[in-house]
Amino acid sequence: MVANRILGNEGVVDAFGHISIRRPENPERYFLACSRSPGLVKEDDIVEFDLDSNRLDGTNRAIYAERFIHGCVYKARPDVMSVCHSHAHAVVPFTVTNTPIEPIWVMASGSGAGVPNWDIRDEFPNEGTMLVVNDATGRSLAKTLGAGRVCLLRGHGAVIATSELKATVMASIGLMCNAAMLIQAHTLSQGRGDAAVKHLSPAEIESTNKILLGPLGLDRAWEYWRVRAGFPARDESR
Amino acid sequence: MVANRILGNEGVVDAFGHISIRRPENPERYFLACSRSPGLVKEDDIVEFDLDSNRLDGTNRAIYAERFIHGCVYKARPDVMSVCHSHAHAVVPFTVTNTPIEPIWVMASGSGAGVPNWDIRDEFPNEGTMLVVNDATGRSLAKTLGAGRVCLLRGHGAVIATSELKATVMASIGLMCNAAMLIQAHTLSQGRGDAAVKHLSPAEIESTNKILLGPLGLDRAWEYWRVRAGFPARDESR
Amino acid sequence: MVANRILGNEGVVDAFGHISIRRPENPERYFLACSRSPGLVKEDDIVEFDLDSNRLDGTNRAIYAERFIHGCVYKARPDVMSVCHSHAHAVVPFTVTNTPIEPIWVMASGSGAGVPNWDIRDEFPNEGTMLVVNDATGRSLAKTLGAGRVCLLRGHGAVIATSELKATVMASIGLMCNAAMLIQAHTLSQGRGDAAVKHLSPAEIESTNKILLGPLGLDRAWEYWRVRAGFPARDESR
Amino acid sequence: MVANRILGNEGVVDAFGHISIRRPENPERYFLACSRSPGLVKEDDIVEFDLDSNRLDGTNRAIYAERFIHGCVYKARPDVMSVCHSHAHAVVPFTVTNTPIEPIWVMASGSGAGVPNWDIRDEFPNEGTMLVVNDATGRSLAKTLGAGRVCLLRGHGAVIATSELKATVMASIGLMCNAAMLIQAHTLSQGRGDAAVKHLSPAEIESTNKILLGPLGLDRAWEYWRVRAGFPARDESR
Numbered sequence: 001m002v003a004n005r006i007l008g009n010e011g012v013v014d015a016f017g018h019i020s021i022r023r024p025e026n027p028e029r030y031f032l033a034c035s036r037s038p039g040l041v042k043e044d045d046i047v048e049f050d051l052d053s054n055r056l057d058g059t060n061r062a063i064y065a066e067r068f069i070h071g072c073v074y075k076a077r078p079d080v081m082s083v084c085h086s087h088a089h090a091v092v093p094f095t096v097t098n099t100p101i102e103p104i105w106v107m108a109s110g111s112g113a114g115v116p117n118w119d120i121r122d123e124f125p126n127e128g129t130m131l132v133v134n135d136a137t138g139r140s141l142a143k144t145l146g147a148g149r150v151c152l153l154r155g156h157g158a159v160i161a162t163s164e165l166k167a168t169v170m171a172s173i174g175l176m177c178n179a180a181m182l183i184q185a186h187t188l189s190q191g192r193g194d195a196a197v198k199h200l201s202p203a204e205i206e207s208t209n210k211i212l213l214g215p216l217g218l219d220r221a222w223e224y225w226r227v228r229a230g231f232p233a234r235d236e237s238r
Numbered sequence: 239m240v241a242n243r244i245l246g247n248e249g250v251v252d253a254f255g256h257i258s259i260r261r262p263e264n265p266e267r268y269f270l271a272c273s274r275s276p277g278l279v280k281e282d283d284i285v286e287f288d289l290d291s292n293r294l295d296g297t298n299r300a301i302y303a304e305r306f307i308h309g310c311v312y313k314a315r316p317d318v319m320s321v322c323h324s325h326a327h328a329v330v331p332f333t334v335t336n337t338p339i340e341p342i343w344v345m346a347s348g349s350g351a352g353v354p355n356w357d358i359r360d361e362f363p364n365e366g367t368m369l370v371v372n373d374a375t376g377r378s379l380a381k382t383l384g385a386g387r388v389c390l391l392r393g394h395g396a397v398i399a400t401s402e403l404k405a406t407v408m409a410s411i412g413l414m415c416n417a418a419m420l421i422q423a424h425t426l427s428q429g430r431g432d433a434a435v436k437h438l439s440p441a442e443i444e445s446t447n448k449i450l451l452g453p454l455g456l457d458r459a460w461e462y463w464r465v466r467a468g469f470p471a472r473d474e475s476r
Numbered sequence: 477m478v479a480n481r482i483l484g485n486e487g488v489v490d491a492f493g494h495i496s497i498r499r500p501e502n503p504e505r506y507f508l509a510c511s512r513s514p515g516l517v518k519e520d521d522i523v524e525f526d527l528d529s530n531r532l533d534g535t536n537r538a539i540y541a542e543r544f545i546h547g548c549v550y551k552a553r554p555d556v557m558s559v560c561h562s563h564a565h566a567v568v569p570f571t572v573t574n575t576p577i578e579p580i581w582v583m584a585s586g587s588g589a590g591v592p593n594w595d596i597r598d599e600f601p602n603e604g605t606m607l608v609v610n611d612a613t614g615r616s617l618a619k620t621l622g623a624g625r626v627c628l629l630r631g632h633g634a635v636i637a638t639s640e641l642k643a644t645v646m647a648s649i650g651l652m653c654n655a656a657m658l659i660q661a662h663t664l665s666q667g668r669g670d671a672a673v674k675h676l677s678p679a680e681i682e683s684t685n686k687i688l689l690g691p692l693g694l695d696r697a698w699e700y701w702r703v704r705a706g707f708p709a710r711d712e713s714r
Numbered sequence: 715m716v717a718n719r720i721l722g723n724e725g726v727v728d729a730f731g732h733i734s735i736r737r738p739e740n741p742e743r744y745f746l747a748c749s750r751s752p753g754l755v756k757e758d759d760i761v762e763f764d765l766d767s768n769r770l771d772g773t774n775r776a777i778y779a780e781r782f783i784h785g786c787v788y789k790a791r792p793d794v795m796s797v798c799h800s801h802a803h804a805v806v807p808f809t810v811t812n813t814p815i816e817p818i819w820v821m822a823s824g825s826g827a828g829v830p831n832w833d834i835r836d837e838f839p840n841e842g843t844m845l846v847v848n849d850a851t852g853r854s855l856a857k858t859l860g861a862g863r864v865c866l867l868r869g870h871g872a873v874i875a876t877s878e879l880k881a882t883v884m885a886s887i888g889l890m891c892n893a894a895m896l897i898q899a900h901t902l903s904q905g906r907g908d909a910a911v912k913h914l915s916p917a918e919i920e921s922t923n924k925i926l927l928g929p930l931g932l933d934r935a936w937e938y939w940r941v942r943a944g945f946p947a948r949d950e951s952r
Contacts, residue, residue, distance in 0.1 A: 014345075014462070015345075015458055015459035015462035015463070016345060016458070036458060037462035037465075039462065040461065040462065040465055040471060062454060062457070062458075065449065065454065087345070089415060089418065089419055090422070092342070092343050092419045092423075093419055093420075093422040093423040093426050094426065096435055096436040096437075097423050097426040097434045097435055098427075098434050099427070099434075104806070104807075104810045104869055105806050105870070106844045106845070106869055106870045107728075107729075107730060107801070109844075121439070121442075127441075127445070128439065128440075128441025128442050128444060129442070129445050129446075130344045130438070130442050130445065131344070131446065131449060154436060155342055155343055155344055155442070156343070156344045180803065182807075183422050183425055183426060184804070184807040184897050185806075185807040185810050185811050186425060186426055187425055187807075187897055187900060187901055188807050188808065188811045188813040188897060188900055189811045189812075189813070190904060196811045196813075197810055197811055198811075198869065199810075200869055201835070203841075203842025204835075204842050204844050204869070206842060207842035208843075208844045208845065211845060216776060216779065219776070220730070220750060220776075221729035221730075223750065223751065224728070224729035224751035225729070227751075227753075227754055233754060252583075252700070253583075253700035253701070254583060254696070254697075274696060274699065275696060275697075275699065275700035275703075277703075278699065278700065278709060300692060300695070300696075303692065327653060327656065327657055328660070330580070330657045331657050331663075331664050332664065334580045334661050334674040335661050335664045335665045335672045335673055336672050337664040337665070359677070359680075365679075365683070366677065366679025366682060366683035367680070367684075368582045368676070368680050368683065368684045369582070369687060392674060393581055393582055393674065393676055394581070394582045421660050421664060424663060424664055425663055428666060490821075491934055491935035491938035491939070492935075511930065511934050512937065512938075513934060513935075513938035515941075516937065516938065516941055516947060538934075541925065541930065563821070565894065565895055566898070568818070568819050569896075569898040569899040569901075570902065572899050572911055572912040573902045573911055573912075574903075575902040575903070575910075595912075597918075603917075603921070604915065604916075604917025604918050604921035605918070605921050605922075606914070606918050606921065607820070607925060630912060631818055631819055631912065631914055631918070632819070659898050659901055662901060662902055663901055666904060
């Protein structure tokens, strides 16, 4: 619940977008909010799903049409414990151009290098659909994500998947901040040749992630986001 | 009233700009606020007009000089039930350049493809006027809008017209967000050729609008905007 | 006092920048705040000066070093009743490049066309000064302002001078918003040739200003800015 | 403590970044917060360190891994009394491109001309590290800073070091604002040749700093930042 509100407050999601966790004691289940903007989610809005994204709450309140993003990633990636579907505005320009969204900022190393861009048109050219509302499109997206932590969705947003809720939030916010900085770096480098933008090297990404996605990095950042989203600093609820 | 405050809060309008609805039980009438910034409008600021934009409230408080935008669109388009005159800052750069404001983001499909840009100079070159303060300029604008949902106004803003208040708000906010993203996409694609920016296809626009402008999309977004504008989440007043 | 707080709230000024009015009943005097950020100014921070910018308050509290901007404009321009020294961040890029800050947006017509850019180096090349802290630099600036409403200061900000406090605020905010939009318009027009950015014509500027800088425009906008700055909507204090 | 909160509020730091002061009565000691986002720091979060960045507080609460930035600058620069490690987002694009971050704005003269950009890869190419978590990397950084006030860190942020806490805050905020403006100036000057962006001259920087980094400039700005960060205006606590 806290994670939902943090993402809403930082601008990773707006009216749309969502975040889920796999059920710790049962890897065949995941938790996701019902159909509300994440910034408004309350404790009792959380719904349990199986990995085919069937609801298990026995109610009929509205649920996210795009929950298949979560179910399909959990099916394809046993190591993933938390999935975010980001609508961060700064990320979208990279999904509709051929400019790679490589990490240039140390705090954004969570996304890793070589982030793929899934275009729903490639496998589903005749349907005109843009939304991941069934298992077939969800499987296609999970395949493009592969073994990575981040995959862009053309004209739409991104998926972020890691082994821990806080790391998923860190990578989602890092991706968004990095996107905004990278757009500005390209403004500066124009007329000077593309090579002028220095990306983090694979070794730098790996080395930084050991600290950033470890307890020292995650705890400091989590406290910061909690307070900004209106929660008390020290409590550990999520 | 809620719609006025939402538009003010999201930045679609500033001190200027406005939103109206056609009177449901009498298509020859529409409701629009008196001359106040939409973000400040209160219940009893709403005034009734006929389609020639004559006031029917029997008072003499100040009213919008540009109310003719609304009257003329309602006259030309029986299917339209709600009209927004947007002053969103991110939209204006597209009105003064030749760059089309095509939707690149799934949440912005409400504007449709091929958005026209009305330049008041084209039909009224000798008057120097920029404001739509009479029936002649309003008719000209409505003609350029044609059968679409969105028309830009050169050096000024945009008009958004749909069959429902919530859809007009959705399309107005989508247009603004898409504009900001598209400016950034052009920054990224410079030096790589214009073709690098991928627009939504007509089939994608149509397919997405079925969900986005249907109850699932509109209700989730409406709740989100209501709360951001300071209203309680669940109430259905507009 | 309200005007100070409005400018602080809208971002026209930050820790620095200021706004003054000429004393209505004595054109040889003007009122300006003591040395505080305009957003923090209170009623009893206002100090009276003569047109040589000598203080008349008999205290020794700190006052603005750059008050000579105001005194020199009032001396050179009997028609001017209110002067703003803007630090709006969006304006500064135009002061250090050769791109003219022509109005493209109808709400920004207050600045007029052909805004000059005063470079203190031109007349004072050997002093290294950037601040207008004496009569000589103030006179030079007023000369460049000429008969217009707006003059940029290279590497610094702008001066806005009109016949009325509210009109000075309107022109200051319009200049800032127009600057932000014009930067984006240039992003869009790059690779398409400069001619693609359409400025308001002189006739459009003149025609719009009749409404915008008249009571209908100023009162609606003033109420909007007042409320945003935390004042009640209807009171007429300034 | 106030300085921490100001930097958090203005966006110079986010979850990461920090500011320290040298102990006035013992130049072999400095004060720095424990491992929390600066915007959340409270009075009793401040920890004392020696110049080798060993903690002297006898507790085991988490401390900043990058405290060596501070210790190494204090060792190398006896004149420095306060050090800020900035994470300002607007600065990062300059650290990954070859565009110099020269001051163009009078309020940003605190950084001086010729700001160097330290790339940790240059001296430590095989470790993949990006963080300054030991004396060796800290010494390398301090060497690149040299006798100046500001040094960029590639892909990371900046270090700002001056003879006074308030001046360090002023230079940190000025650096950030100047970065944002300079990106926009480059947008405007593209297609017109780089020479079109006018930097402050060395004489202008020196002349302005006499006022800006003196009591008149620092006190006015400090009051402004204090109030924005939620503190009362007049108190002198830091």
